[in-house]
Amino acid sequence: MANPILTIVVPCYNEEEVLPETVFRLSAILDGMIAEALISADSTMLLVDDGSKDATWQLIDRFHEANTFVTGLKLARNAGHQSALLAGLMQAKAYSDCVVSIDADLQDDTDVIREFVVKYREGYDIVYGVRQDRSSDTLFKRATAQGFYKLMTSLGVKIHYNHADFRLMSKRTLDEMERFQEVNLFLRGIVPLLGFPSTQVYYDRKERFAGESKYPLRKMLAFAFDGITSFSVTPIRFVTVLGFLLFALSVVAAIYALIGKIVGANVTGWTSLILSVWFIGGVQLLALGLIGEYIGKIYKEVKHRPKFVIEKRLLAPAALEDAPAPPASSYAGRHR
Known part of the structure; x- marks a missing residue:
């Protein structure tokens, strides 16, 4: 098979402290897989700025100028993690064979992305990144997370235990997911509904590399409640x-x-x-x-309001042929 074009989608909200290291590590991963002929040389990462209030977008713009792997989306306002992730997935599917989603905080093991691609080449359309255990969590967080997964399962929601939004999806799964039009997004519940061949890759979750968590207890509880009420009566x-x-x-x-x-x-x-x-x-x-x-x-x-509004796009030249045409002022040219 021809080497697939991979895009790594990274939702970012106030991530200026960790973003340079994130770009460095993901660039190394892409370089290594291209050298192994696992993915196409046209593969990229897509950094989605979810209405950040710090210098996140300025950093994305700067990295785009200097690093051929880096592309970017800037949302016009803070739409929330799930909507920002969906914006990146829908943008990337226009020119990618497969897409990996990962948070910018580097808690998910970037080295596992290679295993995702290997599984994809074996014929799996969806590859879930699943934590080995929760030994690194506090007792409270471990208990509440386990309670959430058990509750969702008991309510009849098909959800993968210890899986967040670290996964690979093929283009055809993303095409099908686009048909799910609900505004109340809970992607962890939507993706298993697609029913395509899937597998799991296990990894150890790390401490956040820098910055503060964007999911305090209040947001975690709201996210859990949204998941429950969005998928079960x-x-x-x-x-x-x-x-x-x-x-x-x-x-x-x-x-x-x-x-x-x-x-x-x-x-x-x-x-x-x-x-x-x-x-x-x-x-x-x-x-x-x-x-x-x-x-x-x-x-x-x-x-039927839009789930997100894209203000600016910074795409690779090859991707511009397949992507929706942005306003003239929203594209900054590359300097090699």
Whole structure:
């Protein structure tokens, strides 16, 4: 088979501290695979600036001028990690045979990319990067992550355990994924739905090379909740079941009260009454909030707003033939 054109897509948000090392390592990986004739010499990396507030885009522009591997996308605003990643994947598929996605923080092992390509050449359309273990995580993060994966599985969502967004996808899988039009993106759940031949490559996750994590606890919880509500209606069904259970309990309580009245027993004290009122009121608010969450997702979907807006493109000359034509002012020429 002809050597495939590979693009490595890297979402970036305020990554000026780590970006020089990221570009250096990925360039070395691409150089090595080209020398081994595993990939085409037209292979590149695509750095997607997700509305960074630091010098991330200036660095991408500078690297693009000096490094033939570096291409870039600048989103007009911060669209979020999943949308930025999708923007890069959809751009790269226009001129690539396969695409690898990896975060800029260098926690995922860049050396594993070579194994991804080997698996792709063996006939796999999707190659998942899966962590060997979570020994490097804190006890809290390990417990919450394991709980999340178990919960998603129990809700019927097909998701790969200990896999984030470090994966290889072939062009035909990306073509099919483009047909998934939902605004509420959870790519870890969408990719397994494609059903193409897939395999896993295991690796050890490292510490972040530089800078601060862009996923604090608040964002991690929001991301997990989005994943659950985007792929399962089980929470709504749980509320329904809970409603039936409370109704059954209320019937039992009513019978108990009637019997007490008949036999002349007086029930005194407000504690049980107040607890019941607060409990039922809390359940009702929870149910309304959950229903509102789903209605909010429907509201976002029916608007059909674009998931991202691309402000600038810095592409390789060969890629410009297949890529959508950017505005005249958005392309900066190369200087070799």
